[in-house]
Amino acid sequence: MGESAEWTRVDDGRQALDLLTASYHRHQFARHSHATYAIGVVTCGEEQFRYRGVLRRAGVGTLAILEPDEPHDGMAARPEGWAYRVLYPSESLLFDGRTERAIFREPVVTDPRSVHLVRSAHEELTAGVDPLAAQSKLAWALEAVVQRHGALRPAPGAPKPGDAAAGRKVAEIRDRLLADLRCAPSLRELAAGVELSPYHMLRVFREATGFPPHAWLVLERVCHARHLLASGRTPAEVAGAVGFADQAHLTRWFKRVTGVTPAAFRNSVQDAMRRPA
Known part of the structure; x- marks a missing residue:
């Protein structure tokens, strides 16, 4: 299996949607996260990735569902590599018209119907021949993913003491980092800005985002x-x-x-x- 990958951006009629069609043999993804959901079907071989502290494996016939801002990596689980198709819907696109949101407790599930719907929608969207058919298939696929594999989010409990303050500090650090992508502040400057020691600031930020500030x-x-x-x-x-x-x-x-x-x-x-x- 050779190395190839192609990103496509389409307008599904409501907003832009990214799609990835790829096959990898030796490529290894760095630990990262997405601002959107990632919903993929493996079409050949098998992939493995560490997600929520557990090594997961996704092969042909499985559906992988990753939530936004969840750190993960990715690599071949077998010497022959893997190929897959991935949709990257935003939360508003995935839960279009819904007042309730769902969580996906199992990141890899075996579900031939959902696999077929997601793959069919992906193929139709990347072909770009019939936008109405593609948008319809996407709506059916996303509905199936939510209905068959999502669980309603539990009601939030009482916030722990300090949670709100920590959240504000993390937001301030993010804002400082994003203020000028070309010139990152030093670790001590970031820590001083939120009145924490460098070590304490690193721990608070990593607990909230899954990454240290530089990553x-x-x-x-x-x-x-x-x-x-x-x-x-x-x-x-x-x-x-x-x-x-x-x-x-x-x-x-x-x-x-x-x-x-x-x-x-x-x-x-x-x-x-x-x-x-």
């Missing part, structure tokens, strides 16, 4: 790079704009997180946008 910032840089590349900016332009040292630095991290190079991502998204409606 979280790299992922945010990759996220911003994706938006700029999708708009048509070149990798060389984007690297400096989001704070990477150079194009090679951007390429290294972008591929570790997304599975493709910045140039390949830009070209695939631009090609999809140029397709006639």
Whole structure:
């Protein structure tokens, strides 16, 4: 199985949706998270990934459902690698029209019906031939995922003492990191800004986000790079704009997180946008 990956961005009629079609042999994803859900079907081979502290395996016939902001990695579970198709719906798209939200306790499930619906929707969306049919299949697929595998979120309990204060400090740290992606503050500056020791600040931030500040910032840089590349900016332009040292630095991290190079991502998204409606 060779290495290949293609990102596509489509408009499902309500909002933009990212899709990934890929096959990997030796590629290993760095530990990262997504701002959206990730719903994927393995079409060949088997993948393994560490998620919520447990090593999971997803093979042909399984459906993988990852929630937003949940750290995970990804690599081949067998020497022959794996191939898959992944949808990345936002929360508003996945729960369209619902007042209640669901959680997905099992990240890997065996469900032929949901696998068929997700794969069919993905194929129709990437083909770009019949937008109405593709949007209908996507709606059916997402409905099946929520109905068959989601569980209503439990009512929130009473907040623990200090939770609100810690949350405000984490938000302040995030804002400081995002204020200028090109120039990260020092660890001591971040800690002083929220009146914590560097060690205490690191622990609070990691407990809230799953990452230390420097790793979280790299992922945010990759996220911003994706938006700029999708708009048509070149990798060389984007690297400096989001704070990477150079194009090679951007390429290294972008591929570790997304599975493709910045140039390949830009070209695939631009090609999809140029397709006639």
